Amino acid sequence: MSEGRTPRTPREKYGEELRLRRVAAQLTQEELGDHVVCSPTLISHFEAGRRLPKPDDAQRIDRALGTDGFFARWLEDLDSKYDVHFAAAAELEQQATLIQQFAVSLVPGMLQTPDYARAVFAAYRPNHTAGELDDDVVIRTQRARILDAPLKPVVWTLLDEAVLRRCVGGPQVMAEQLGRIADMAEAGRLRLHVLPYGVGAHALMQSLLTLMSFEDSAPVAYIEAFLVGQLLDDPALVSASQTAYALALSDALSQQESLALVRAAAEEHAHGQQ
Numbered sequence: 347m348s349e350g351r352t353p354r355t356p357r358e359k360y361g362e363e364l365r366l367r368r369v370a371a372q373l374t375q376e377e378l379g380d381h382v383v384c385s386p387t388l389i390s391h392f393e394a395g396r397r398l399p400k401p402d403d404a405q406r407i408d409r410a411l412g413t414d415g416f417f418a419r420w421l422e423d424l425d426s427k428y429d430v431h432f433a434a435a436a437e438l439e440q441q442a443t444l445i446q447q448f449a450v451s452l453v454p455g456m457l458q459t460p461d462y463a464r465a466v467f468a469a470y471r472p473n474h475t476a477g478e479l480d481d482d483v484v485i486r487t488q489r490a491r492i493l494d495a496p497l498k499p500v501v502w503t504l505l506d507e508a509v510l511r512r513c514v515g516g517p518q519v520m521a522e523q524l525g526r527i528a529d530m531a532e533a534g535r536l537r538l539h540v541l542p543y544g545v546g547a548h549a550l551m552q553s554l555l556t557l558m559s560f561e562d563s564a565p566v567a568y569i570e571a572f573l574v575g576q577l578l579d580d581p582a583l584v585s586a587s588q589t590a591y592a593l594a595l596s597d598a599l600s601q602q603e604s605l606a607l608v609r610a611a612a613e614e615h616a617h618g619q620q
Contacts, residue, residue, distance in 0.1 A: 404418040452466060
């Protein structure tokens with residue numbers, strides 16, 4: 347695996363092509379911004395892949411650069427169904443050969459059952475419709491399709507014991523959710539470890555963390571809090587994240603012990619003992 351190049355997301359490729367076409371047209375970011383009716387700072391965000399233009403903006407970009415609808419058509423393929431803070435990470439998730447995820451309070455998104463995901467969404471949306479929740483659940487559970495392949499990506503899942511104990515969606519929903527995770531671990535589709543309460547403080551107790559590695563690109567890390575997320579590609583920060591994951595993993599139960607704890611927690615939820 348190469349360590350020299352950070353993997354580029356589709357939106358970063360879009361931005362790089364925009365920069366190349368703008369330079370070829372001998373326009374500055376400020377001049378292109380005048381055509382698009384936006385600030386040069388926003389053009390900079392487009393070119394860096396941090397933001398995507400709106401459809402009207404993309405059409406104005408095409409007119410300014412004489413690109414015959416090129417950027418407007420490409421934009422249609424980049425309209426992410428994910429929240430802005432997670433969109434880039436979701437794109438890289440599809441390319442990863444190794445995913446190492448840690449969850450501090452809830453089951454990682456790609457492992458959530460539909461009923462569990464619905465309860466998570468409903469908990470922080472005071473005003474919602476059943477249709478809106480249905481759409482959100484479909485988007486979230488579609489992420490699990492990357493696990494349909496038997497070997498890639500390799501997935502490590504490290505859970506704080508709090509994930510097992512918090513009853514999300516009711517006892518039966520939790521029993522089904524934990525049972526699914528245990529089934530996947532027993533089938534060899536993911537490596538499962540639990541950080542028990544008895545460990546006390548551990549290296550990852552402050553944040554969700556996902557590490558992603560690639561065949562021909564440098565690894566990245568993704569951290570997330572409520573409605574915000576950050577993709578880290580700075581080598582020093584990625585290395586620090588990898589070290590923290592390794593430290594936390596060293597405090598975790600073995601695979602067999604973890605599997606037994608998850609199965610026991612599922613049984614306790616099913617029988618209302620939590």
